[in-house]
Amino acid sequence: MNVDWMSAFTVLITGMVVVFLALIALVLLIMAMGKIMSMMTGKGDSGKPAEPKAPVSAPKAAPAKSEVKPAMQVEDGIGDEVIAVISAAVAAMMSAEGAPAGSYAVKSVRRAREARPAWAMAGMQQNTRPF
Amino acid sequence: MNVDWMSAFTVLITGMVVVFLALIALVLLIMAMGKIMSMMTGKGDSGKPAEPKAPVSAPKAAPAKSEVKPAMQVEDGIGDEVIAVISAAVAAMMSAEGAPAGSYAVKSVRRAREARPAWAMAGMQQNTRPF
Amino acid sequence: MNVDWMSAFTVLITGMVVVFLALIALVLLIMAMGKIMSMMTGKGDSGKPAEPKAPVSAPKAAPAKSEVKPAMQVEDGIGDEVIAVISAAVAAMMSAEGAPAGSYAVKSVRRAREARPAWAMAGMQQNTRPF
Amino acid sequence: MFSTIINTIGEIIMGSGFCNLQWEQFVMILISMVLIYLAVAKGYEPLLLLPIAFGMLLANLPVAGLNSYNEGSLIYYLYQGVKLGIYPPLIFLGIGCMTDFGPLIANPKSFLLGAAAQGGIFLTFIGALALGFTPQEAGSIGIIGGADGPTAIFTTSILAPHLLGSIAVAAYSYMALVPIIQPPIMRALTTKKERSVVMGQLRQVSKLEKIVFPIMVTIVVSFLVPDSAALVGMLMLGNLFKESGAVDRLTKTAQNELMNIVTIFLGVSVGATATYDHFLTPSTLKIIALGLIAFCFGTACGVLFGKLMYIFSGGKVNPLIGSAGVSAVPMAARVSQKVGQKEVPTNYLLMHAMGPNVAGVIGSAVAAGVLINILG
Amino acid sequence: MFSTIINTIGEIIMGSGFCNLQWEQFVMILISMVLIYLAVAKGYEPLLLLPIAFGMLLANLPVAGLNSYNEGSLIYYLYQGVKLGIYPPLIFLGIGCMTDFGPLIANPKSFLLGAAAQGGIFLTFIGALALGFTPQEAGSIGIIGGADGPTAIFTTSILAPHLLGSIAVAAYSYMALVPIIQPPIMRALTTKKERSVVMGQLRQVSKLEKIVFPIMVTIVVSFLVPDSAALVGMLMLGNLFKESGAVDRLTKTAQNELMNIVTIFLGVSVGATATYDHFLTPSTLKIIALGLIAFCFGTACGVLFGKLMYIFSGGKVNPLIGSAGVSAVPMAARVSQKVGQKEVPTNYLLMHAMGPNVAGVIGSAVAAGVLINILG
Amino acid sequence: MFSTIINTIGEIIMGSGFCNLQWEQFVMILISMVLIYLAVAKGYEPLLLLPIAFGMLLANLPVAGLNSYNEGSLIYYLYQGVKLGIYPPLIFLGIGCMTDFGPLIANPKSFLLGAAAQGGIFLTFIGALALGFTPQEAGSIGIIGGADGPTAIFTTSILAPHLLGSIAVAAYSYMALVPIIQPPIMRALTTKKERSVVMGQLRQVSKLEKIVFPIMVTIVVSFLVPDSAALVGMLMLGNLFKESGAVDRLTKTAQNELMNIVTIFLGVSVGATATYDHFLTPSTLKIIALGLIAFCFGTACGVLFGKLMYIFSGGKVNPLIGSAGVSAVPMAARVSQKVGQKEVPTNYLLMHAMGPNVAGVIGSAVAAGVLINILG
Ligand code: NA
Numbered sequence A, B, C: 001m002n003v004d005w006m007s008a009f010t011v012l013i014t015g016m017v018v019v020f021l022a023l024i025a026l027v028l029l030i031m032a033m034g035k036i037m038s039m040m041t042g043k044g045d046s047g048k049p050a051e052p053k054a055p056v057s058a059p060k061a062a063p064a065k066s067e068v069k070p071a072m073q074v075e076d077g078i079g080d081e082v083i084a085v086i087s088a089a090v091a092a093m094m095s096a097e098g099a100p101a102g103s104y105a106v107k108s109v110r111r112a113r114e115a116r117p118a119w120a121m122a123g124m125q126q127n128t129r130p131f
Numbered sequence D, E, F: 001m002f003s004t005i006i007n008t009i010g011e012i013i014m015g016s017g018f019c020n021l022q023w024e025q026f027v028m029i030l031i032s033m034v035l036i037y038l039a040v041a042k043g044y045e046p047l048l049l050l051p052i053a054f055g056m057l058l059a060n061l062p063v064a065g066l067n068s069y070n071e072g073s074l075i076y077y078l079y080q081g082v083k084l085g086i087y088p089p090l091i092f093l094g095i096g097c098m099t100d101f102g103p104l105i106a107n108p109k110s111f112l113l114g115a116a117a118q119g120g121i122f123l124t125f126i127g128a129l130a131l132g133f134t135p136q137e138a139g140s141i142g143i144i145g146g147a148d149g150p151t152a153i154f155t156t157s158i159l160a161p162h163l164l165g166s167i168a169v170a171a172y173s174y175m176a177l178v179p180i181i182q183p184p185i186m187r188a189l190t191t192k193k194e195r196s197v198v199m200g201q202l203r204q205v206s207k208l209e210k211i212v213f214p215i216m217v218t219i220v221v222s223f224l225v226p227d228s229a230a231l232v233g234m235l236m237l238g239n240l241f242k243e244s245g246a247v248d249r250l251t252k253t254a255q256n257e258l259m260n261i262v263t264i265f266l267g268v269s270v271g272a273t274a275t276y277d278h279f280l281t282p283s284t285l286k287i288i289a290l291g292l293i294a295f296c297f298g299t300a301c302g303v304l305f306g307k308l309m310y311i312f313s314g315g316k317v318n319p320l321i322g323s324a325g326v327s328a329v330p331m332a333a334r335v336s337q338k339v340g341q342k343e344v345p346t347n348y349l350l351m352h353a354m355g356p357n358v359a360g361v362i363g364s365a366v367a368a369g370v371l372i373n374i375l376g
C-alpha cells in the first residue's frame, strides 16, 4: 500500500490542534463572560455553586415540589396556582372515591398550544403582529 | 440629479387611483352583498347594530360569561356544558380549599388536537376519507 | 375510430390477472404468517375469533368501558386510572350540580404532546438521543 | 402630465383582467365556485376539493398567470411536486400512518375483493378507448375507479398530465358521492338472503403480524409490479412507522403536518392545471361520465366477486362487503355496514368491510403500476 | 514532518476568518448583534427580526460564504424560496388563516381608509427618487410604508433584490415602533373633538358573507391588478380555509407549522442577503430614513382621510381609526384604541380600527401589484 | 388474442423483480430486515435507523429503481437535501432548540474533554488510510467517531457520498450501542479511586449568558474553521431561538415538525444510497470495524484526558465524565452517570457529564470542518 503517512499524521496533529484551539478559545471567552457577568451584576458569588443561594429562594416552593411528582411536566407560563387547583381537585376526588392517597398524580398540565385566532374582543392575536 | 419627475408623479397618481379603484369596487360589492343577504334572509335589520339582537339570544349564556374570564380560550366544537363542568369543578374545589372566589380561572379548555387513529370500534377516522 | 381492441382487451385481462396474482400472493403469505405465528406462540387458537379470550382478560376493564362513552379518545400511555380519576371528578361534580347522570362525558384525555426539553434534573430529553 | 396619467391608468385598465377576460375563463370561475360550494356547504371531500377548486379559480384569473404551466409563477413551483411524482407518495406515507391493516390480516381473503373491485378500472379503460381517448388518457381515466386520489393523481401525472384537473375533480367528487352511488348497485346485485348474512368476529392480530405485514406487502407488490413501488413503499413505510410504535414523533408528523402541507400544495396546483383550455373540452364531460361508470363498475365487480365468495364459503361471506373493495376509505366500508344493517339491524359488517376497503388501496396501486408499465 | 504540520496549521490559520476579516464584516457582525438585542430584549418583532439578524451574522462571517448569493451554500438554497417569490405568499396563506375580516365586512367603508394609508408608499417613492434611487429601488423602498413584511419582501425580491436586507430590517423595525411613531402624528392632525367621537357597535356578519368575501376579493383585486394575485390569492385562500370551517386540519397547519417553517427560512435567508457590500452603503441609511418617512406619511394619509370621513359622515367616524390603515396588524389598531381612550376612557375603537387595519393589508398588496406592473 | 395476453403477462413477469433479482439484492433486503429488527425490537436509535433501513429495502428492490442515484425517482428528489447539504444543518437547528448548554457554561473546562474525545476521529482516519481507503473516505469514516449523525452525514456527503449508507448505518448503530461499548473501556482506564470522585454542584447560569453563548460559539468556531459554519451556525441559531424565549412558535416547529420531516427525508434517502453495489463491498465490513474502533478510541481519549484533568485539578474532576465527550447526547452522559454510581451510589455525575457531552457536538463539528478544509 502506498499511504502518504506524513500527510496522514499531519492531518491527525493539525486536526487535534485546531479542535483544541477552537474549544480553548471558547473556554477562555466563556470564563471571561462569567467574570464580566458577575462583575456587572455585583454578585461576586456567581462563580460559586448555587447551593447556598437556592435554599433561600426555594423554601416556599419546596413543599409544593414534594407534593407534585417529578414526572409531572408543566409548561412554562402556567401559573403554579392553576396546577395547584387541578392537583387539589384530583386529590380531593380521589379521597372522596376512597382511593389511597398518592396512588394518582397529575401527569401533565399544559396550556392550549395555540390560541385560536378569536377576535372576540381583542382583535387578532399576538401571533399575527410580526408578519 | 436627473429624475424624470413626470413619470414619478404619474406613478404616484396612478398608484393611488388604482388602489382606490380596487378598494372602492370592493366597498360597493360588499355593500351589495350585505343588501342581498339581508333581503334573502328577510332580516331587514342586518345592516344595523347587533345590539338589540344579542340580548335576546344570550340571556342564558350571559351568567356563564361573567363567571368565565375573557382570557379563556375555548376551542370550537367543545360544548358549553363541558366547559361549564370543568369550570364548576374547579370552582367547587377552590371554595372547598378556602381560596377566595375569582382568584383562579379556567385558562383553557381544548379538545385533543388529533384523534388518534384508533379503529377500536368505528374504523379509520374521518381524516382518512378525503385522501 | 381506430381503436386497437386487441391491445385494449389485453390490457384488461393482463391487468386483472396481475392484480389478482399480487393479491393472491399476499393472501397466501399472510395465511402462512398466521400459521407460523400461531405455531411459534403455541396458541393454536390464534386463527379463531378472539371472543373466548377477551372476556378473560377484560373483566376489570369492562365496567370502566361502559362508563366512558365510545367517543372518548384516549392517547396511548395514559393510565386507565388517570382517566378514571378525571371521569370520576367530572361525574361527581355533575351530580353535585344536579345534572342528570350520563348527560356529560369526558371527551378526551391526552398527555402533553411534547415533553418540554427541561433539563431540570435529568438532562436532555429522550428525543435528542438519536440525532 | 395629466394626459400621461390618463394614459398610464388606461394602460393598467387595458392590461387588467376586466379587459382581457375570455368567456371561457368566466365559465371556469363559475365552475370553481360551484366546486367551492360543494366542498364547503355539501362537505364533498373538502380537504382536497377546496384547494383544488381555489387552484382552478386562480388558474383562470385573466392575465395573472397563476397556473401550473406558467414557469415562474408560485403555482408552477408548487406544481413541480406533482409533476415529479413527489406529493402522492408523501400523502400515502401519511395515510399509511393512519391505516390499520388489522382487519385485512385477520381475514386475508379480503384481498380478493380488493382485487376484484379493480375491475372498474380496466373496464372503464376500455370505455375510454371507445370514446376516443388515447391509451394513456384512457388508463388515467380508468384509475378514477380505484377511488384513491393520490393513486389517480400519480398515474395521471405520468400518463396524461393535461387531464389532471378533470380527473382529480371527478375522482374526489365521486368519492364524496360513494354513499349515493353504491347502495342501489349493491341492492340490485344481491338477494335479501345474501345481504342478511351475519359474519363471525375477526380474530385478534398480533403486533408482530402488523409489523411484518407492511414489509411483506412492500416486497411482494414491488417485485411483481415495480412501477407501484413508490406508492406502495411509502404507504407501507407509514404503516411500519405506526405499527412499530418506536417512532411516534415521525408518525405524528407524517400523518398531520407533512400530509397537510403536501395536501395544500397538491390540491392548489392540481386545481391550477385546470385552465380553461384544458378543462372546457368535451373530454372533461366524457371523463365525468366515465368516472361515474368506473365507480359503478368497481362496485359491481366487488359485489359480484362477493357473491362468488358467498357461494364458495357456503354462505359465510356477506357479498355486501365486496363493494368496499373500491377503497374510498373508510366511506365505502361504512356504506357496506349501512346497507347490511337495513336487513339485519344488529349486523355489524364494518370491520369485515374494512378488510376489502384497505385491500382496495393496495389493489389500485398495483393496477396503477400495471397501467404505467404497459402504457407509460 | 514537524514543519509540515506547522505549515498546515499555518495555512488553516491564514485561511481562517481571523486573518481574512474585513472591518466592514466586523461592523456588520456588531450590527447583527444590535438587531438580536432589539429582537430579544426589546421585543422588536422577534419572530422575524431574530432570524433576519442571525442570517446577517452568518452572511458576514469571513470565508464561510454563508450568504444568499453564494451558490452551493445552505443559505443559498433557502434563499431560492425568496428569489422565486414562494415564501411571501405562503406566509400570507397563514396570515389569511388567522385574520378575521368581519369588522371590514361589517363596515366596508373602512376599505377607503386602507386605501388612503397607502399614500405613504407613493409619497416615499417620490422621496426615494429624489434621493437618487432608481425607480425600481424607489418602489421597493416605498412599499416599506405598507407596513406588511411579506408584501415588502415580495416586491423587493422582484424589483430590487440587492436591497432586501436593508428593506426587511427597516420594515420590521418600524413595524415594532408603530406605537411610538404613530401617536404624535395622530394627535397633531386631529382636534380633541374629533378624537372623542364614539362609534356605534358593528353589525353581526353572517358566516356566508365571511365565506363569500375572500372569493370576491380574490377576483376583484386580481382582475384589476393581476400582479398582486399571488399575494392576495394566498391570503384569501387561507381566509377561506378558516371561514369555511371545513378544513380545520389544513387551517391549523397553514397558520402554524407551515408558516413557522417558511418564516425561519425566509428570515435567515433575507438576513443573509445583507452582506457588508450590500448593506454598508449610504443607501441603507437613506432607506432607514425613508422608511420612517413612509410610516409617518402613511399614518398621516390615513388620519387625514379619516378627517374627511368625519366631515362627510357628519361626525360619526373617529379619524383616529385612519392611522390603522397602514396595517401592521393588529398593532396599529391597538394604537388607535389607546389614543382614543386617552380622550374618552370608555371609548372602544379597536373593532372599528380593525376594519382599516385588515383593509390595509389588501391595499398594500394592490399597491405592490401596481408598482410591479409599472416598474417591473 | 389469447397468445397476446399470455405474452403480455409473460413480459410483465419477465420484467418483474422475481426474474430480475440478483442475489446481492436479496442479501441487502435481508440486511435491511435485520436493521428494521434492531430499530424496532431492540430500540437502536429507531428514529433514524428505521427510515434508513426502509430506504435500504426500497433501494434494493429489483427493477423499481427507488434509490438515491436514479434520477427521476421519488428518492432521488428527497436525496437532493442530503447531497446539497441542506438536511443536516436543519436537523442541527432542531437539536439546538432542544439542547441546554447550561452545564457547559457553568463549567467551561468541559470543552477540553469535548475536544479530547475527537481524538477517535483522527486516529480512525489513520486506521482507515492503513486499510486502503482514500484520504476523503478515511476522513468520512473517522467522523463516525464523532458520534453525531448529522455531522457524519454532512461530512460524508461532501467527501465520499458513495459511502453514505455504510457510514450512516455504522454511526447510528454504534450510537445505540454506547452503553455497551463504553463501560469496559472506562473501567479499564480508570482506578477505583478516580471513579469515586464526587464533583461539586454546578453554579447557576444566567439567562444572559445562555443567550450570549450561541452567538459567541458561532463567531469563534466559524472564524477558526469556516467549513463548520453551516452546522455550528444552525445549531446555535436553534439554541438562540430556545434561550431567547422570544420566538416560541419557531422553537417548537424547528424541534418538532421541521426536524421530523427532515429526519424522514434524510433517513429514507441516506438509506437508499445503500444499493448493493455500494454496500456489499469489503469496504462496508472495514467501515463497520473502523466505526467501532472510532467509538472506542474516542471514549479512551476522553477518559484519558479526564485523568489528566483529575491530576491537574488535584482530584476534583472525575475522569468518567471524559467519555461523554464523544457526544451521542445524552446517552454517553448517562453512561458516565451509571458507571460512576456503581462506585459511589449517591454520586450524581450526570450534569457534569452533560458539559463534555454537548461540547462534543461542537468539537465534532469543528473536526468535520478541519477534515473538509484539508481533504475537500
Ligand atoms: Na382502490
Ligand code: NA
Pocket (backbone or CB within 6 Å): E145, E146, E147, E148, E325, E326, E327, E328, E360, E361, E362, E363, E364, E365
Ligand atoms: Na398595509
Ligand code: NA
Pocket (backbone or CB within 6 Å): F145, F146, F147, F148, F325, F326, F327, F328, F360, F361, F362, F363, F364, F365
Ligand atoms: Na461528537
